[in-house]
Amino acid sequence: MDIISNLMIGFGTALSPANLAYCFVGVLLGTLIGVLPGIGPVSAIAMLLPATYGLPPVASLIMLAGIYYGAQYGGSTTAILINLPGESASVVTTLDGHQMARQGRAGVALATAAIASFFAGTVATLILALFAPPLATLALKFNSHEYFSLMVLGLVGSIVLASGSLLKGLGMVLLGLLLGCVGTDVETAKERFTFGIPELSDGFGFVILAMGIFGLGEVIKNLEVQRVQDVVAKRIAGLLPTRQDLRRILGPSIRGTALGSVLGVLPGGGAVLASFAAYSLESRVSRPPEGFGNGAIEGVAAPEAANNAGAQTSFIPMLTLGIPSNPVMALMIGAMLIQGIQPGPLVIQQQPGLFWGIIASMWIGNVMLLVLNLPLVGMWARLITAPYHLLYPAILVFSAIGVLTLANKEMDVYFMALFGVLGYVLIKLECEAAPLLLAFILGPMMEENFRRAMQLAQGDPTSFLRRPISVTLLAVAVLGLVVALAPAIRRKREEAFKE
Amino acid sequence: MKDPKDFWAGLLFLGVGVAAVVIVLAGGYELGSARKMGPGYFPAWLGGGLAVTGVLLAVKGVATQGAPLGPWALKPLLLVTLGTVLFAAMVNWAGLAPAIVTLVLTASFASVQFNLRWAVPLALALAIASVLVFVKGLGITVPVLPHVLGY
Numbered sequence: 001m002d003i004i005s006n007l008m009i010g011f012g013t014a015l016s017p018a019n020l021a022y023c024f025v026g027v028l029l030g031t032l033i034g035v036l037p038g039i040g041p042v043s044a045i046a047m048l049l050p051a052t053y054g055l056p057p058v059a060s061l062i063m064l065a066g067i068y069y070g071a072q073y074g075g076s077t078t079a080i081l082i083n084l085p086g087e088s089a090s091v092v093t094t095l096d097g098h099q100m101a102r103q104g105r106a107g108v109a110l111a112t113a114a115i116a117s118f119f120a121g122t123v124a125t126l127i128l129a130l131f132a133p134p135l136a137t138l139a140l141k142f143n144s145h146e147y148f149s150l151m152v153l154g155l156v157g158s159i160v161l162a163s164g165s166l167l168k169g170l171g172m173v174l175l176g177l178l179l180g181c182v183g184t185d186v187e188t189a190k191e192r193f194t195f196g197i198p199e200l201s202d203g204f205g206f207v208i209l210a211m212g213i214f215g216l217g218e219v220i221k222n223l224e225v226q227r228v229q230d231v232v233a234k235r236i237a238g239l240l241p242t243r244q245d246l247r248r249i250l251g252p253s254i255r256g257t258a259l260g261s262v263l264g265v266l267p268g269g270g271a272v273l274a275s276f277a278a279y280s281l282e283s284r285v286s287r288p289p290e291g292f293g294n295g296a297i298e299g300v301a302a303p304e305a306a307n308n309a310g311a312q313t314s315f316i317p318m319l320t321l322g323i324p325s326n327p328v329m330a331l332m333i334g335a336m337l338i339q340g341i342q343p344g345p346l347v348i349q350q351q352p353g354l355f356w357g358i359i360a361s362m363w364i365g366n367v368m369l370l371v372l373n374l375p376l377v378g379m380w381a382r383l384i385t386a387p388y389h390l391l392y393p394a395i396l397v398f399s400a401i402g403v404l405t406l407a408n409k410e411m412d413v414y415f416m417a418l419f420g421v422l423g424y425v426l427i428k429l430e431c432e433a434a435p436l437l438l439a440f441i442l443g444p445m446m447e448e449n450f451r452r453a454m455q456l457a458q459g460d461p462t463s464f465l466r467r468p469i470s471v472t473l474l475a476v477a478v479l480g481l482v483v484a485l486a487p488a489i490r491r492k493r494e495e496a497f498k499e
Numbered sequence: 500m501k502d503p504k505d506f507w508a509g510l511l512f513l514g515v516g517v518a519a520v521v522i523v524l525a526g527g528y529e530l531g532s533a534r535k536m537g538p539g540y541f542p543a544w545l546g547g548g549l550a551v552t553g554v555l556l557a558v559k560g561v562a563t564q565g566a567p568l569g570p571w572a573l574k575p576l577l578l579v580t581l582g583t584v585l586f587a588a589m590v591n592w593a594g595l596a597p598a599i600v601t602l603v604l605t606a607s608f609a610s611v612q613f614n615l616r617w618a619v620p621l622a623l624a625l626a627i628a629s630v631l632v633f634v635k636g637l638g639i640t641v642p643v644l645p646h647v648l649g650y
Contacts, residue, residue, distance in 0.1 A: 002610055051637060109500065174549040178519055178542060185538035190529060193519075208634040216579060223575035223609050274636045377602075388596070389610040390621055393603040397625050401604060405639050413587035417580050424576055428568060429508040447541045459534030468574045 010356030023361050026063035027368045030070020035380045042070040043215040045331045046207050047398045050405040057339040062361040072311050076113045077380050089272045089307040095300030103295050110377050113304040120257040120305035121366035121410040124312035126302050136320040139345035144453035151446045157266050157476040158435040161273050168431050176436035178296050180443020199411040212416040213433045217397045217423020219265040219392045254300035260309030265316050278306030330441040340385040509557025512549050521547030575609040582606040594644040599626040644646025
């Protein structure tokens, strides 16, 4: 059995005392930041990225992955306790989770979220271990044509899966691709859109864009309406679910995991869509006595399982193809590049310790989350009540220092301020930023592969349709668009995002 | 205009798209051909596509009903941006600590609960913590205080 020996390598790497410590620190920091309202996983990773520069590659990626699912988990804690999702993937958890909390079952709701997440994390880790190697082997056959078509599929996916109108999604993708053009053209060394600013000759850094749009933009948005928080933090008693509770969460956890694992691989907000889809599936399948929206335990288990599974499987395209499926994965790619690792299908062969170590550490991280969170819930609950007016200046300071440390150029901080303004404008216009960021990352790769493919094919665009893998990928992209445009499904999609 | 969000998003896309095409053409970015693309080929198409998308979106905004835009948070927008810009302007000559204090005080002013009694301690605490973590701990090479003070 190949997979067992591979996982053994992975656990060998991940269980070294140093790596265990980094995993623990990552999960702890991630949960801490996820619990603080107003900071999602993207800003969390972007802010903590500088802290990992000095670490060895495996340790830094293990820590960043820990931050990611820690933040994901912390987000559900705030959703349950104060009806405020720490990040967008836990929006649906507020519906039944917070109701449970108001009925004095906050402990059970938190435990349910932890158990369902752990179950989903375990299954998704196995899926990752099973499917990543064959996918990487397939990806070795990819040429420029296939890579271009794959990226088209990715961007179409991010448009279809983003909330809001398709036209806005398309605009955001094109805007992101254009922003990705800024800098020196690789082939001709011609400077594009640099306006003579020397700092722009390498283009905008991804972290700068992400921190500006997600970090600063969100802070400004949060200051728009300074709201009163509804805190349920009396005393969280009765942490353990009863045997009957456990029986009730089994089915939703399995369904949520399955749905989340599939949706997580797809580009564009995998975990977010997964949690919404799982909740709406669950509201059709199961019949809780109290009904959904009134504190049904199923309504906590399903989306929590789904978003954790989705978070885990979103590593598949990143690790095997070198293509990010969401902004968090794009940051992970950035971190790998800083460490001198070129993400792509070769990683699995050339750096088996790194690849399997990350996978094994994900499972270990999930165990840690379970152990860490059940006893620490009381502490997180107290943290949540930290007032936002003390929090956001700290977010701004860490963002500014984080961007400054990238290359020690003040100009980067000015750009971040600029993108903060853009981010706020986009929020006001209800243009979701995820497709823009994805396009920004993929843009340069896409242009390069497009140019090379067209050169090989003597300028014949139909060559994309004559290669079997390329045409399949494009067909799936077209299918996705058609499905999203079909009137019946369009209405349902709008409903799904409204809930 | 019935759906201001669509309408203004459309205008934004149109503006950026047209600007991109103009810059490509006026800046002498060679377009090349499909077989041998120049540096202008890809951005020109993107700009054109963005402009068309913008027009469609703006038309949709005029034709269909939508929610109003809601008030803009002008004070936070201004102060958060100003604080960040001041940080960037100060950090390399005045040092990290004064830059952080300036950023925190400027940005805190955007809160409705602004009060010097919490803003000043917060600014000092963040400045000290950042210096300890980033300069002493992680070894980032940034001046901590103004050069004139010899530190």
